[in-house]
Amino acid sequence: xxxxxxxxxxxxxxxxxxxxxxxxxxxxxxxxxxxxxxxxxxxxxxxxxxxxxxxxxxxxxxxxxxxxxxxxxxxxxxxxxxxxxxxxxxxxxxxxxxxxxxxxxxxxxxxxxxxxxxxxxxxxxxxxxxxxxxxxxxxxxxxxxxxxxxxxxxxxxxxxxxxxxxxxxxxxxxxxxxxxxxxxxxxxxxxxx
Amino acid sequence: xxxxxxxxxxxxxxxxxxxxxxxxxxxxxxxxxxxxxxxxxxxxxxxxxxxxxxxxxxxxxxxxxxxxxxxxxxxxxxxxxxxxxxxxxxxxxxxxxxxxxxxxxxxxxxxxxxxxxxxxxxxxxxxxxxxxxxxxxxxxxxxxxxxxxxxxxxxxxxxxxxxxxxxxxxxxxxxxxxxxxxxxxxxxxxxxx
Amino acid sequence: xxxxxxxxxxxxxxxxxxxxxxxxxxxxxxxxxxxxxxxxxxxxxxxxxxxxxxxxxxxxxxxxxxxxxxxxxxxxxxxxxxxxxxxxxxxxxxxxxxxxxxxxxxxxxxxxxxxxxxxxxxxxxxxxxxxxxxxxxxxxxxxxxxxxxxxxxxxxxxxxxxxxxxxxxxxxxxxxxxxxxxxxxxxxxxxxx
Amino acid sequence: xxxxxxxxxxxxxxxxxxxxxxxxxxxxxxxxxxxxxxxxxxxxxxxxxxxxxxxxxxxxxxxxxxxxxxxxxxxxxxxxxxxxxxxxxxxxxxxxxxxxxxxxxxxxxxxxxxxxxxxxxxxxxxxxxxxxxxxxxxxxxxxxxxxxxxxxxxxxxxxxxxxxxxxxxxxxxxxxxxxxxxxxxxxxxxxxx
Numbered sequence: 025x026x027x028x029x030x031x032x033x034x035x036x037x038x039x040x041x042x043x044x045x046x047x048x049x050x051x052x053x054x055x056x057x058x059x060x061x062x063x064x065x066x067x068x069x070x071x072x073x074x075x076x077x078x079x080x081x082x083x084x085x086x087x088x089x090x091x092x093x094x095x096x097x098x099x100x101x102x103x104x105x106x107x108x109x110x111x112x113x114x115x116x117x118x119x120x121x122x123x124x125x126x127x128x129x130x131x132x133x134x135x136x137x138x139x140x141x142x143x144x145x146x147x148x149x150x151x152x153x154x155x156x157x158x159x160x161x162x163x164x165x166x167x168x169x170x171x172x173x174x175x176x177x178x179x180x181x182x183x184x185x186x187x188x189x190x191x192x193x194x195x196x197x198x199x200x201x202x203x204x205x206x207x208x209x210x211x212x213x214x215x216x217x
Numbered sequence: 218x219x220x221x222x223x224x225x226x227x228x229x230x231x232x233x234x235x236x237x238x239x240x241x242x243x244x245x246x247x248x249x250x251x252x253x254x255x256x257x258x259x260x261x262x263x264x265x266x267x268x269x270x271x272x273x274x275x276x277x278x279x280x281x282x283x284x285x286x287x288x289x290x291x292x293x294x295x296x297x298x299x300x301x302x303x304x305x306x307x308x309x310x311x312x313x314x315x316x317x318x319x320x321x322x323x324x325x326x327x328x329x330x331x332x333x334x335x336x337x338x339x340x341x342x343x344x345x346x347x348x349x350x351x352x353x354x355x356x357x358x359x360x361x362x363x364x365x366x367x368x369x370x371x372x373x374x375x376x377x378x379x380x381x382x383x384x385x386x387x388x389x390x391x392x393x394x395x396x397x398x399x400x401x402x403x404x405x406x407x408x409x410x
Numbered sequence: 411x412x413x414x415x416x417x418x419x420x421x422x423x424x425x426x427x428x429x430x431x432x433x434x435x436x437x438x439x440x441x442x443x444x445x446x447x448x449x450x451x452x453x454x455x456x457x458x459x460x461x462x463x464x465x466x467x468x469x470x471x472x473x474x475x476x477x478x479x480x481x482x483x484x485x486x487x488x489x490x491x492x493x494x495x496x497x498x499x500x501x502x503x504x505x506x507x508x509x510x511x512x513x514x515x516x517x518x519x520x521x522x523x524x525x526x527x528x529x530x531x532x533x534x535x536x537x538x539x540x541x542x543x544x545x546x547x548x549x550x551x552x553x554x555x556x557x558x559x560x561x562x563x564x565x566x567x568x569x570x571x572x573x574x575x576x577x578x579x580x581x582x583x584x585x586x587x588x589x590x591x592x593x594x595x596x597x598x599x600x601x602x603x
Numbered sequence: 604x605x606x607x608x609x610x611x612x613x614x615x616x617x618x619x620x621x622x623x624x625x626x627x628x629x630x631x632x633x634x635x636x637x638x639x640x641x642x643x644x645x646x647x648x649x650x651x652x653x654x655x656x657x658x659x660x661x662x663x664x665x666x667x668x669x670x671x672x673x674x675x676x677x678x679x680x681x682x683x684x685x686x687x688x689x690x691x692x693x694x695x696x697x698x699x700x701x702x703x704x705x706x707x708x709x710x711x712x713x714x715x716x717x718x719x720x721x722x723x724x725x726x727x728x729x730x731x732x733x734x735x736x737x738x739x740x741x742x743x744x745x746x747x748x749x750x751x752x753x754x755x756x757x758x759x760x761x762x763x764x765x766x767x768x769x770x771x772x773x774x775x776x777x778x779x780x781x782x783x784x785x786x787x788x789x790x791x792x793x794x795x796x
Contacts (some may be wrong), residue, residue, distance in 0.1 A: 066674060090687065091719035092671065093369070095645060095678035102674040114539060126349045126368020130719050132325040135714070136522060140670035140709050143537035143563040147599070151529035153500060157318050175319020177284070177529035212532070217603050259481060284526035285478065288452060288488040292481035301476065307732060323526050327716060330523070333477035333516050336730035336756035341790070344722035370722040375730060404727070410796050477756070512735045512754020518711040540707045561705020563670070 026055040026212045028205070032085030032121075033062040033097040037189035039087045039123045040044035042182050045198045046121065049205020055212065057205075062086075062106055064101020075141050077107070080212040081117035082147070083205075084138045088122045091130035093137050100168050101141050116148035121201065123193065127174055127183055135179040150211045152180045152204055157196075170196040171203065180204045219248040221303040221398070222269050225278030225314075226255040230382035232280045232316045235375050238357050238391045239276060239314065242398020248405065250398075255279075259292020270300070273405040275308035275340070276398075277331045281315045286321035286330050294334050307339035313372035314394065316386065320367055320376055328372040343404045345373045345397055350389075363389040364396065373385045373397045412441040412598045415462050418471030418507075419448040419483040423575035425473045425509045428568050431584045432469055432507065435591020441598065443591075448472075452485020459549045461501035463493070466598040467503035468533070469591075470524045474508045477516035479523050487527050500532035503598050507587065509510065509579065513560055513569055521565040523589070536597045538566050538590055556582040605634040605791045607784070608655050611664030611700075612638070612641040612676040616768035618666045618702045619730075621761050624777045625662055628784020634791065636784075641665075645678020656686070659791040660696035662784075663717045667701045670709035672716050673796045680720050693725035696791050699758035700780065702772065706753055706762055710750065714758040729790045731783055749775040750782065758784045 028050045034040035043059065050057040058075040060068055075084055077094035094099070107113055120138035122131045142149050158170040173196055174181040182197035221243045229232035236252065243250040251268040269275055281291035286294070300306055313325045313331035335342050351363040362400055366389055369372040375390035414436045420426035429445065436443040444461040446454055453475045462468055472483035478486070480489055506524035528535050544556040559582055560567040568583035607629045613619035622638065629636040637654040639647055655661055665676035666731035686692055699717035701710045721728050721789070735747040752775055753760040 063552070090684055091682045091723050092680070092716045093716065095674065095681040098671065098677035099674035101671070102668045105669055108669065111539075111541075124368070126351075126376055127320040127366070129368040130325060130370065131725070132321060132323060133715060133719050136712060137524060137671045139535070140564060140712050143535075144670050144709070146537060146539035146563075149525070149529075149535035150536070151532060153532035155497075155498075158319075174321070175317070175322040177323065177532075178526060181321055203282060215601060282488045283483065283491055283494065284530050285487070285523045288481065288485035289486035291478065294478070295475045295481040298476055304732075323530070326522060326526050329519060330478045332718060332728070333519050333757060336728075337477050337516070339730060339756075341730035342718070342722075342728035342730070344725060344728070346690075346725035348690075364694075370725075371719060408794060510754070512737075513752065514760055515754040516756065518707060518709060518713060544705075548721040559706065561703070563709065567707055574780060580611040 025211055026216065027058065027079045028055055028083065028212060029058040029060055029083045029210050030083045030085060031060040031062065031076060033094050035087055035094060036180040038152040038184035038193060039085060039188045040120055042123055042193060042197065042201045043085050045201035046205040049202035050209055053206040053209035062096050062100045064096055066096040067143050077112060080117065080216055081123065081208050083119045083208060085121045086134060088124040088129055088131045088134045091133050093122065093134045094167065102111050108145055111146060117150050117208065117215060118142035118147035119150045119204065119208055121182065121204065122179065123182045123184055125186065126185065131181045132178065139178060148215065150208055153207055154200060154203055168194040168196055171200050219402055219409065220251065220272045221248055221274045221276065221401050221405060222253055222272040223276045223278060224249040224255065224269060226287050228280050228287060230260040231377035231386060232278060234382045235314055235316055235386060235394045236278050238394035242395035244403035246399040250404040254288050255293045257289055259289040261293065266276055269306060271320065272309065272399050273409055276401060277311065279315055279327060281317040281322055281327045282323045282401045284326050284397065286327045289290040301338055304339060309340050310343050310401065310408060311335035311340035312343045312397065312401055314397065316375045316377055318377065318379065322376045325371065332371055341408065343401055344370050344402060347393060347396055361387040361389055364393050412459060412595055412602065413444065413465045414441055414469065414594050414598060415446055415465040416469045416471060417446040417448065417462060419480050421473050424570035424579060425471060427473050427575045428507055428509055428579060428583065428587045431587035432591040435588035436595055439592040441595040448482050448486045450482055452482040454486065463498060465502065466602055467509065467594050469505045469594060471507045472520060474510040474517045474520045475514055475517050479508065479520045484520045484585035489565035494531055497532060502533050503536050503594065503601060504533035505536045505590065505591065505594055506536040508569045509570055511570065511572065515565045518564065525564060534601065536594055537563050539593055540586060540589055554580040554582055557586050605661065605788055605790060605795065606637065606658045607634050607660045607787050608637040608639055608658040609662045609664060610641065610655060610770060612673050614673060617763035617772060618664060620768045621700055621702055621772060621776065621780045622664050624780035625784040628781035629788055632785040632788035634788040641675050641679045643675055645675040647679065652702065652728035653727055656691060658695065659795055660787050663697065663699045665701055665713060667708055667710045667713045670712050672701065672713045686725055690725060694777040695726050696729050696794060697726035698729045698783065698787055700783065701758065702761045702763055704763065704765065710760045711757065718757060725758040727794065729787055730756050732786060733779060733782055747773040747775055750779050
């Protein structure tokens with residue numbers, strides 16, 4: 025059975041909501057999911073490393089802080105260098121998502137970081153394939169149901185207000201995340217047929 | 218007197234609206250402005266090159282097409298290589314702006330391109346300094362008056378719908394552009410005091 | 411039979427040498443290759459568009475001029491927007507290469523541009539998987555046989571001196587390109603099994 | 604008197620050698636320098652924050668690990684968010700440098716991260732202005748005296764082998780770093796005249 029791991033850091037819970045939505049998308053598409061949360065010190069458990077190493081696909085996620093992935097997530101990224109030396113993740117699939125307070129908020133820079141990490145590992149990058157379905161005149165911001173309202177393709181971008189994580193990001197962002205989880209399963213099944 | 222040039226390409230007129238707003242900001246701040254439009258073939262007039270060479274600051278602008286600056290603007294960027302050989306633009310100030318249909322639409326990538334161009338020329342990069350003033354619950358998309366509603370800092374990002382350029386980008390984007398024109402004048406005066 | 415297209419621009423012939431090496435790698439790995447050269451005006455033939463549309467994988471290549479892909483190649487990238495509207499390249503594999511005079515020369519920015527283009531199309535990105543085999547004390551520049559001497563992973567980076575294209579890039583860069591062609595075939599066969 | 608701060612992380616000492624060379628350049632150009640080393644936990648002293656806040660220019664430096672700035676340096680970058688809220692660094696000058704084992708090693712991505720950080724703070728970005736002086740046929744890698752042998756412009760890129768920091772990066776890289784320190788002083792004096 026296909027296994028997808030979602031490894032993420034979340035400072036205030038909003039990125040975690042997106043991570044969980046991706047995980048739902050994975051499960052609903054008929055695959056196993058490992059939800060692995062990076063601690064504030066940038067570490068994960070030894071058992072988590074095993075889970076990552078046994079996955080067909082790894083989805084990276086972090087909030088964008090000051091224009092790039094959060095410090096704890098970068099600590100995790102650095103820790104993957106041990107695996108890099110042995111090419112342990114070569115040929116796994118990879119993808120990414122990031123959340124911040126602004127629509128852009130330089131989130132593309134975080135996705136670049138994740139795509140570069142994946143490339144150094146020799147991983148295959150699966151982009152976010154959904155078109156922006158916003159049709160609103162209100163500056164393409166999209167209503168609460170719009171898919172990919174921010175217009176991001178390298179990975180999933182979501183946006184949250186300064187409210188509790190159960191209120192924001194909005195329903196469309198959550199749906200976009202779920203779709204991405206399912207997309208990764210579809211890709212992993214095809215790649216490993 | 219301080220002179221700022223705005224050199225831009227615009228495919229359908231939306232980017233031109235932003236360019237003109239920046240030009241207004243420059244003029245209102247008490248400086249000369251050269252508005253230089255790159256043709257569909259990527260060229261500008263010889264007289265325009267003279268204007269650029271005599272400016273204290275150059276602001277680059279282009280729509281983001283398929284995730285980076287429009288082809289005609291890239292043709293113009295390549296043509297600056299003649300100046301690069303003689304370091305003719307070293308120590309001029311530089312800035313950038315870009316417009317697209319989506320909120321992100323990978324516009325950050327276009328700003329990276331412009332910042333890299335400026336760096337190769339040894340130009341000093343002036344970022345977009347305004348905070349995102351959106352307070353809306355509607356996903357930080359901002360209402361029509363919000364400044365920097367997209368949350369961009371390396372340069373100015375604006376967003377336009379598929380309507381006539383006099384209707385979109387919205388008033389907040391136009392104001393953000395005007396402020397950036399004034400910011401560039403302020404910086405040019407300080408740098409050349 | 412698997413078909414890989416290499417669509418590239420080359421201003422002075424150095425990038426073409428790399429393109430041809432990738433093409434050799436494709437052929438040697440038992441796949442068909444289409445070599446499609448973008449003209450100085452950014453166009454390709456209608457028949458070339460058909461070839462691209464029928465390929466399992468497309469490898470993008472361009473020299474890096476002033477820190478991003480050459481103007482003619484950007485014109486080509488923009489022209490793919492017609493395909494973007496119909497998602498015609500979704501699920502194809504993609505990769506990229508770029509050449510310039512300096513070791514970095516901001517070539518990573520060109521690879522970002524290509525990866526973004528591919529992501530907008532919903533294409534799967536295949537990175538350059540070879541480790542840097544330089545062992546020289548001479549600043550990791552590598553000797554003439556080193557694989558991936560520049561240390562690039564998102565795609566293939568090569569470097570050429572101001573000499574004829576049959577003399578530079580060096581043998582290691584050519585070999586790196588050939589390996590990437592073969593890697594793409596391997597990935598395309600697995601993806602389309 | 605002009606004061607420039609160099610705030611950096613160094614894992615094995617090679618980046619520190621570059622930092623110190625930039626510091627020498629600052630001193631030799633007749634300015635004060637604060638050398639501030641970020642700890643392995645990403646922190647600096649309270650007194651160091653005061654030094655940064657009182658500087659006319661801040662130069663950011665970090666090794667590139669797995670394609671972006673080291674985790675500890677990212678922790679530091681995140682900690683600057685407190686200053687971001689009050690725009691405390693607006694109008695300061697900024698620059699950046701990064702070191703890794705390969706010539707590219709995705710170092711441009713680290714410089715992008717630093718430039719984005721600076722832009723979010725409203726800081727003015729001073730690029731690395733020296734041309735690549737390599738004339739070698741050996742793949743433009745440069746001999747040990749070449750300035751900017753890697754061909755980097757957004758900031759300073761250096762490369763070190765797996766040897767002691769007193770042996771690598773090479774003399775040309777050290778000289779490039781010194782020149783950048785002096786360049787920053789020149790810019791800071793002009794900006795604050």
